[in-house]
Amino acid sequence: EHFFSIFLEKNIHFVALYPFRPDFYKKMGFGYGPKIYQYLVEPLSFPKGPTKKHLKYLTIEDQQQLIDCYNRVAAKKHGMFLKTTSEVSFIFKNIENYVIAMEQQGTVQGYIVFSFKKQSDDNFMLNNLVIKEFIYETPQALLELSTFLNSQADQVNRIEWNTQEENVHFFLGDVRNGTNQLIPSVYHASAMSGVGLMYRIINVKGFFDELKTRNFNGVTLTLKLIVMDSLLVENSQQLIIEAVNGTINILESGSYDVEVSIDVAELSSLIMGVVTVQELFMLSQITVSDEHYLQVLQHFFFVIEKPTCLSAF
Template identity: 75%
Template sequence: MYETPEALLEFSTFLNSQMDQVNRIEWNTQEENIHFFLGDIRNGTNHLIPSVYHASAVSGVGLMYRIINVRGFFEELTTHNFNGQTLTFKLTVNDSLLAENNQQIDIEAIDGNIKISNSTNYDVEMVIDIAELSSLIIGVVTVQELLMLSKVKISDGQYVQSLHHFFFVLDKPTCITAF
C-alpha cells in the first residue's frame, strides 16, 4: 500500500534492489493503471494475445458491496456533498433479494447537498438494480459506464452528465483483506 507518489517510488526502489535475487515479482494490487508506472509490463508468461499484445496481468472480481436499506443509506449521506450538483431526481431501485428495498426515492440536490423529498416534481428518473447502485455509490463504476452497459435507465438523456457528476467518486474502494 502506498499513499503518495514518493512512497511508490521508494517501494519500487526497494523491489528493484532485489533484482539480483529474484527473477520476477508478483504484485497484488487493485491499481488498475499500474502498468503506466512499470518499464516492462509483461507478466513473465510470454503469452501473446492476438494480434500482438503482451499479457500483463491477471484480474478478478472479488468483493461485492450491497446497500441493505436504500432510503436509510441516502438519509445518512445528507451531510455528504455530491460534487456540487443541483438537480432533483427520482431514484427507482429494484432488489430481487430484499423486497423492502424495491423503492422509489425523490432526491433533491442543491449545490451537492441532498435531502429526501416526497415531491412528485423531479427533473429525471433513474432506474437501477441494487447491485449496480451499490457499486455506483462507492465509486466502482460510473453512471456513463452503466448506461453503456444497459444497467441503468435514465428517463431524459440531457441529465446523464449531471447524474454522472452527482455519483462520481474520485477514489475507488480498496480492500486488502483476504477472505
C-alpha cells in the same frame, strides 16, 4: 437473510463480502467491487531510486508503527478498512513473512509484507518473491521500497504483486508477465485480473440519509430513484432526491427532473465509484427517463477515486 438482519438491527445500511461465486451473489443484489490485478514482473522492472538508507526490517515489537502507517493511509483512501491489532499480529506470527519498512524521523511511511515461493523442487535457488501487502504514504516511501525490490534481481526470478491500482504500469518498467503472449493486435500480456469483493446497500433510504453530509459534486438536480431489490423486498424503494449545489435532501413527494431505475446491485457499485452512469446506461443496466440528463447524472454520481480494499475477512 440472517446476515442482513444482523446489520439492519445495528442500523447499518451498507455491507460487503467476498463471494464464493460472483454470479451467485450478483443475483442476491451484491454489486461488483474493484478488480484486482496480479502482476508477475522481473525485479529490475521496479525502479531503482537514489537510496534505501531509510529501510529496516520490522518485528512484532514494531507492530504499532505498522498499524499507524496503514490506518493513516486507510483514513485517506476510499474503501479501506482500518487494521486491527489481531490482523497485524497474524502478519508477524506467520514465519514465512518478512516485513520491510521505510522509516523517516521515527515514523513508518510505507512497508511491504512479503514471502518467497519455490519455483522448482530440484533447484532451491529458483524462487519468486510474493508481495502480500504494499502500503506507501509518499512517493519517497514507494521509491525507496521499490529500490529494495529492484535489488532482489540476483535473488529471485519474478515478483508477484496483487494490487487494485489500475495504473501501476506507469511506475513499473517491463510489465510483461513472461508468457510472451500477444493479444490482438499488439497487446502484451501483463496483469491477470479478477473480481472479488462485492458491495450491497441493504437499506436504500437509510443509506442516502447518511450521505446528506456528502457533496454530490455541486450538482443541482431533482431525481426520482427507483431501486429494485428481488431479495430484500422492503428495500425495493422509490426516493425523490433533491440536490442543491451538491447537498441532497430526501423528499416525501413532489415533482422531479428525471426518473432513474436501477437494480440494487448496480446502484451499490455506482455509489462506490466502481462504475459510472454512462457505462451502466450503455450496458443496459440502468434506465433513464430523459437521456438529456445523462451527463448531469454522470456528474452527480461521479466518485473521484475507485475503492480499494486490502482486508481479508
